[in-house]
Amino acid sequence: MKKHLSFCFLVLVSFGVFAQSNDNYETSVTFPADYQVGDYVEFVKTAPIDAATSGFYEISISYTRGNIAAAATHIAAVTHASQDIWRETGRVNANDYVNYGIRNFTIDCNSAIAKFRIRAVATHGIATPITVHIKIRSINFNSNWYTIDVKGNNASAISLHAMTNEWSLYTGHLHSSASAEIALHANSSGYVGVGTKNPTERLSVKGKIRAQEIKVEADNGTNWPDYVFKKDYPLPSLAEVEKHIKEKGHLPEVPSAKEVEKEGIALGANQAVLLKKIEELTLYIIEQQKKIELLEQRMNKSDRSLNK
Numbered sequence: 545m546k547k548h549l550s551f552c553f554l555v556l557v558s559f560g561v562f563a564q565s566n567d568n569y570e571t572s573v574t575f576p577a578d579y580q581v582g583d584y585v586e587f588v589k590t591a592p593i594d595a596a597t598s599g600f601y602e603i604s605i606s607y608t609r610g611n612i613a614a615a616a617t618h619i620a621a622v623t624h625a626s627q628d629i630w631r632e633t634g635r636v637n638a639n640d641y642v643n644y645g646i647r648n649f650t651i652d653c654n655s656a657i658a659k660f661r662i663r664a665v666a667t668h669g670i671a672t673p674i675t676v677h678i679k680i681r682s683i684n685f686n687s688n689w690y691t692i693d694v695k696g697n698n699a700s701a702i703s704l705h706a707m708t709n710e711w712s713l714y715t716g717h718l719h720s721s722a723s724a725e726i727a728l729h730a731n732s733s734g735y736v737g738v739g740t741k742n743p744t745e746r747l748s749v750k751g752k753i754r755a756q757e758i759k760v761e762a763d764n765g766t767n768w769p770d771y772v773f774k775k776d777y778p779l780p781s782l783a784e785v786e787k788h789i790k791e792k793g794h795l796p797e798v799p800s801a802k803e804v805e806k807e808g809i810a811l812g813a814n815q816a817v818l819l820k821k822i823e824e825l826t827l828y829i830i831e832q833q834k835k836i837e838l839l840e841q842r843m844n845k846s847d848r849s850l851n852k
Contacts, residue, residue: 564689566682566685566686566687566688566689567681567682567686568679568680568681568682569588569590569679569680569682569689570677570678570679570680571587571588571678571691572675572676572677572678573585573587573662573675573676573678574673574674574675574676575664575673575674575675575676576673577671577672577673577674578671579664579667579674580664580667580697580699581664581665581666581667581699582663582664582697582698582699582700583663583664583695583696583697584652584661584662584663584664584695584696584697584698585661585662585693585694585695586659586660586661586692586693586694586695587660587661587662587678587691587692587693588659588660588680588689588690588691588692589657589658589659589660589689589690589692590622590658590659590660590680590682590686590688590689590690591658591686591687591688591689591690592622592658592682592684592685592686592687593685593686593687594685595624596622596623596624596658597623597624598684598685598686599620599621599622599623599655599658599684599686600619600620600621600622600682600683600684601619601620601621601622601660601680601681601682601683601686602617602618602619602636602680602681602683603617603618603619603620603633603651603660603678603679603680604616604617604618604678604679604680604681605617605618605649605651605662605676605677605678605679606676606677607648607649607674607675607676607677608674609648609668609669609670609672609674610669610670610672612641612668612669613639613641614638614639614640614641614646614647614648615638615639616635616637616638616639616640616647616650617635617636617637618633618634618635618636618650618651619633619634619635619636619707619708620633620651620653620655620660620705620707621655621705621706621707621708621709622653622655622658623655624656625656626654626655626656627655627656628654628656628657629654629656629703630652630653630654630661630698630702631652631653631654631655631702631703631704631705632650632651632652632663632702632703632704632705633650633651633652633653633705633707634704634705634707641668641669646666646668647665647666647668648664648665648666648667648668648669648674649662649663649664649665649676650662650663650665651663652702652705653705655705659692660680661694662676662678663698663702706732709731709732710729710730710731710732711728711729711730712726712728712729712730712741713726713727713728713729714726714727715727725739726739726740726741727739729741729743730743731743734746735747735748736748737749737750738750738751739751758811760811760812760815761812762812762816767816768816768819769816769819769820769823772820772823772824772827773823773827779824779827779828780796780824782828795821797817797820797821798817798818798821799814
């Protein structure tokens with residue numbers, strides 16, 4: 545049955561090519577009613593100038609199926625130095641079906657050979673043929689378009705295509721001679737900087753952060769210290785804690801001021817350490833309270849003996 549569907553797909557997909565220029569390319573691809581996830585059509589090859597370094601494109605698609613419409617715009621960078629593989633392009637907008645993420649098609653790019661294809665990622669809607677309208681705009685210089693018609697199926701996971709090597713946003717007053725300030729910067733590692741062009745983490749912020757709430761999720765390496773209340777937990781004696789404070793100048797397992805100044809603080813791990821110390825302190829208080837109550841009982845017993 546699967547081979548039959550693939551055969552139908554190869555036969556029934558139709559093309560429509562519209563007016564075009566070196567800057568713009570328009571076409572449409574019609575998928576049959578029984579198309580499958582993974583069915584694709586390679587529909588155009590581009591020719592960016594300057595050894596393909598000028599290759600930067602917006603690819604917009606739109607389609608309806610059963611009076612339900614969807615559309616999206618994708619961004620693709622093309623360069624001769626890329627790997628010869630197909631990857632899914634990123635979206636800069638998506639006007640999806642009723643709910644977010646309910647879409648049928650995406651755009652793939654093979655940057656090394658400057659080709660684009662449209663690929664089915666779902667089969668939402670009623671089982672009727674579906675025509676996808678496609679428009680590509682060359683943002684930089686492009687010398688030509690070559691219409692192609694290569695069909696197939698690839699239902700395996702497709703990696704993501706980089707939209708750019710880096711991205712920056714500079715803000716300032718246009719009427720001022722002062723330098724603009726870096727507001728946002730994203731690099732090829734996926735790191736994002738706020739107020740810095742050199743992010744060293746997934747998010748690096750140069751300056752203060754204000755928020756109504758910050759939620760830090762514990763990673764797999766963070767062991768939340770409920771274990772402190774287990775019977776076999778080796779609670780350090782207060783004498784051991786005192787000795788550590790005199791020698792190190794800070795609580796056990798708590799980073800020193802020099803370490804914080806140099807490395808900063810990992811909020812999740814630090815919260816776990818602080819909670820551990822609070823729980824240990826609670827155990828010390830409970831132990832002290834028991835001793836106090838025992839002394840009170842002995843004193844009350846002694847007073848009763850003296851009053852007889």
